[in-house]
Amino acid sequence: MKIGIFDTGTGGKLVAKRLKKLLPQHSYITAIDREHAPYGNRSPEEIITLTDAAIQPLLSCDIIVIACNTATTNAIGSLRQRYPDVCFIGFEPMIKSAVILTKSHHITMLATNATKHSQRLRALISEYAAGIHIDTPDTRTWARMIDQGLTDDIALGEVATSVAHGSDIIILGCTHYLALEKRLSHQFPHCLIIEPTVNIAKRISDFAN
Structure with a gap:
């Protein structure tokens, strides 16, 4: 096929x-x-x-x-x-899976602005994530930086803040961010990182x- x-x-x-x-x-x-x-x-x-x-x-x-x-x-x-x-x-973004898997009811979603503001994502959150706290760090420069080979220069401060406040799931809501998966796993070992x-x-x- x-x-x-x-x-x-x-x-x-x-x-x-x-x-x-x-x-x-x-x-x-x-x-x-x-x-x-x-x-x-x-x-x-x-x-x-x-x-x-x-x-x-x-x-x-x-x-x-x-x-x-x-x-x-x-x-x-x-x-x-x-x-x-x-x-x-x-x-x-794996909203439904994240809601099933989270124990803290607190999720970090890494996604582009266009994904965050899409009707589709709003519908997923409305249907599956009522009562769940979802942080959406600013990732506007990430895709371009990854394409330019600057993955290691991406600042993860907002992700760290989200995790410190209780997030136990990190959703990779952009396929570019697969390039960050190992780094995120190493830096946030107690979080489950999911992508589809x-x-x-x-x-x-x-x-x-």
């Missing part, structure tokens, strides 16, 4: 690497929109237009994975309407079967 993977940079490469390891029997094609990256500070209308243009080389794939939380939360609905015969599977690649792989397998 041919799987297309879309992102704006490093996140797509990291997702492709993980999916190839989990599901090596499939072939993979990536479409990376570096020209317009990052999407995280753009309007929903811009994100829809840019994502639609960027996925054109992937439309012949059996599945298109939107490996960008910003594009998923802002554009996947429009894509499904425009291309009803295409199977889109999207990355989005394994869930995405299961959905691909379910579709293939």
Whole structure:
């Protein structure tokens, strides 16, 4: 089966690497929109237009994975309407899983501004996270820094504050932030760090079967 993977940079490469390891029997094609990256500070209308243009080389794939939380939360609905015969599977912040897993009822969500302000995320929080405290540190510069190879220079002070105040779950709500996973695990060993690649792989397998 041919799987297309879309992102704006490093996140797509990291997702492709993980999916190839989990599901090596499939072939993979990536479409990376570096020209317009990052999407995280753009309007929903811009994100829809840019994502639609960027996925054109992937439309012949059996599945298109939107490996960008910003594009998923802002554009996947429009894509499904425009291309009803295409199977889109999207990355989005794991709010429901975090709520199930947290013991302190306090979560740290790392996501772009466009994801934070999306209707989709608001709906997820409204449906699953009533009564849960969710901190959203300022990550506006992170995706660009990761694409520039400056991952180690990213300041984690706001994350540390959130954890100090009781957060026990860190949601990686942007695939670029997979590049920070080991560092976060080392710095915050008592927090569970979650991201949906394994869930995405299961959905691909379910579709293939």
